[in-house]
Amino acid sequence: MTDLTRPDITLPSPAKLNLFLHITGRRADGYHELQTLFQFLDYGDTLTFHPRDDGVITLTPELPGVPAEQNLVVRAARCLQEASGTGKGADIHLDKKLPMGGGLGGGSSNAATTLVGLNHLWQTGLSEDQLAELGLALGADVPVFVRGRAALGEGVGEKLTPANPPEDWFIVVKPPVEISTAEIFSDPGLTRNTPRITIAPAFEGDASGYRNDCEDVVKRLYPEVKNSLDWLAKFGPARLTGTGACIFGRFPTEAEALKVWAKRPTGITGFVARGVNHSPLHIKLTELK
Ligand SMILES: C[C@@](CO)(OP(=O)(O)O)[C@H](O)COP(=O)(O)OP(=O)(O)OC[C@H]1O[C@@H](n2ccc(N)nc2=O)[C@H](O)[C@@H]1O
Numbered sequence: 001m002t003d004l005t006r007p008d009i010t011l012p013s014p015a016k017l018n019l020f021l022h023i024t025g026r027r028a029d030g031y032h033e034l035q036t037l038f039q040f041l042d043y044g045d046t047l048t049f050h051p052r053d054d055g056v057i058t059l060t061p062e063l064p065g066v067p068a069e070q071n072l073v074v075r076a077a078r079c080l081q082e083a084s085g086t087g088k089g090a091d092i093h094l095d096k097k098l099p100m101g102g103g104l105g106g107g108s109s110n111a112a113t114t115l116v117g118l119n120h121l122w123q124t125g126l127s128e129d130q131l132a133e134l135g136l137a138l139g140a141d142v143p144v145f146v147r148g149r150a151a152l153g154e155g156v157g158e159k160l161t162p163a164n165p166p167e168d169w170f171i172v173v174k175p176p177v178e179i180s181t182a183e184i185f186s187d188p189g190l191t192r193n194t195p196r197i198t199i200a201p202a203f204e205g206d207a208s209g210y211r212n213d214c215e216d217v218v219k220r221l222y223p224e225v226k227n228s229l230d231w232l233a234k235f236g237p238a239r240l241t242g243t244g245a246c247i248f249g250r251f252p253t254e255a256e257a258l259k260v261w262a263k264r265p266t267g268i269t270g271f272v273a274r275g276v277n278h279s280p281l282h283i284k285l286t287e288l289k
Pocket residue numbers: 018030031032033034036102103104105138139140141156157181182183185241242243244
């Protein structure tokens with residue numbers, strides 16, 4: 001039953017960018033080994049949690065094509081119930097702004113906000129390490145959102161070393177296609193042997209050599225992505241995030257990003273946001289504590 005005596009908590013569920021994404025090898029199980037630099041955006045979805053005492057989890061509204069039981073929010077809530085043994089539940093509202101299948105990690109971020117938010121609300125007391133481990137079972141990108149620090153991700157993205165890339169401004173464009181991660185990783189033309197980087201400056205500031213190894217395959221399969229990249233690259237470095245479809249261009253100030261954004265041709269959709277090294281989720285939680 002909904003408990004009206006306890007207040008809702010509303011928490012951000014930010015997007016991530018892969019500032020670079022290198023594929024350095026392949027594991028015996030077929031999964032690709034990566035080196036990727038994760039940074040958060042001060043832009044994303046919002047989740048509101050209202051506690052219940054009867055163990056029931058509800059989610060509104062339903063996302064198109066994703067039944068509630070498959071939604072990463074509900075799956076994360078159930079994982080936490082199981083791991084902690086709590087009898088509590090929640091009514092959860094998801095305000096979705098991030099495009100799905102866009103390489104912005106929206107689903108993973110929603111799962112992480114649910115794990116971290118409900119652990120706080122239910123006072124289940126799991127450690128950050130325990131939450132990151134639960135999250136990894138839901139998706140490779142969930143741990144970085146649980147930990148809330150910009151980081152170099154290795155392995156399949158779960159071995160995280162905190163990093164401090166510049167907190168630049170970005171234009172993020174969403175080409176009108178949804179791309180499945182599995183499709184890109186199974187392409188025979190994918191570069192899978194990029195040498196591992198071991199020099200720290202690459203993770204801190206020198207963005208000149210940043211690259212995404214999925215970009216050539218995605219441009220070949222999806223001309224819409226190539227067209228958007230061709231437009232954005234006129235104004236500075238532009239790259240794919242994750243396995244796409246979204247692309248981003250980097251600008252030193254908000255004013256410069258907005259100036260270019262104002263010139264976008266009809267049909268280019270997306271947003272302007274700032275790259276941040278501390279997740280808005282963790283900043284909000286600190287304010288609540
Ligand atoms: C590429 C990244 C980079 O941040 O982001 P997105 O583009 O999804 O946002 C992630 O590593 C995405 O990880 P994750 O979200 O767990 O991938 P899934 O959609 O579950 O993967 C779908 C399929 O892609 C393949 N896959 C995925 C990740 C990986 N490191 N190697 C792979 O070979 C596997 O065949 C897997 O079954």
